[in-house]
Amino acid sequence: MLTALFGGTFDPIHYGHLRPALALAEEVGLTKINLLPNRIPPHKPQPEANTEQRLAMLKLAIADYSLFSIDTRELEPKLINQPSFTVDTLKSWRQQNGTQQSLAFIMGQDSLLSLPTWKEWQKLLDYCHLLICKRPGYAQTSSDSKLQKWIHEHQTKDSQALHQCPNGYIYFANTPLEAISATEIRHNIDNQQSCEKLLSPKVWQYIHENRLYKAKKC
Ligand code: ATP
Secondary structure (H helix, E strand, O other), X not given: OEEXXXXXXXXXXXXXXXXXXXXXXXXXXXXXXXXXXXXXXXXXOOOOOOHHXXXXXXXXXXXXXXXXXXXXXXXXXXXXXXXXXXXXXXHHHHHHHOOOOEEEEEEEHHHHHOHHHOOOHHHHHHXXXXXXXXXXXXXXXXXXXXXXXXXXXXXXXXXXXXXXXXXXXXXXXOOOOOOOOHHHHHHHHHOOXXXXXXXXXXXXXXXXXXXXXXXXXX
């Protein structure tokens, strides 16, 4: 079985996360995707919603899908002040599950392009495959020659290889382009614009009830 982790800040979770992940599962043959919320994202501004609120929104968003679960390992109290480095999370997953099981880490094209800023990024493939979802507005290749060479060396177009080997491949999926970001959602809410089409109705209601993402409380 190929286990998949989909890491993110999910501040909040939106259709730009869910729709590509659903399509990816179909394309690659994933029976479960574990959403992996971070506590402290190392590479971006800190989340506006707190950990409990982001987790609550994840639970609401996935309630109607058997495909999704939540992996809370990056939220463990012992990690409370530590940035959530993916390579460390993957090591902990391998310590728990051994080296033989196939593991994939899902990310958008923007995250792939930012990999050279990640801790021990070249070691990620020692623990998992990378499954890359399309994201509008981001280049298909990197201007970083080291990253581009690494991608070239590890890319596969064969989704079966992801099931057969425990780790080591990069797979570019043919997922739908969804021009949605959490940044845009937070900005729209703060400016009293509706976001109903960008995220699930239950998450939208939760945001509304908890008055999230409003710099000016009104
Ligand atoms: P923000 O706007 O706050 O930076 P975000 O919308 O990019 O957030 P994250 O939770 O940071 O959302 O993203 C988690 C993962 O989901 C990342 O790997 C990111 O590339 C991917 N992702 C987010 N939005 C999309 C999208 N619209 N299409 C494809 N992948 C996406």
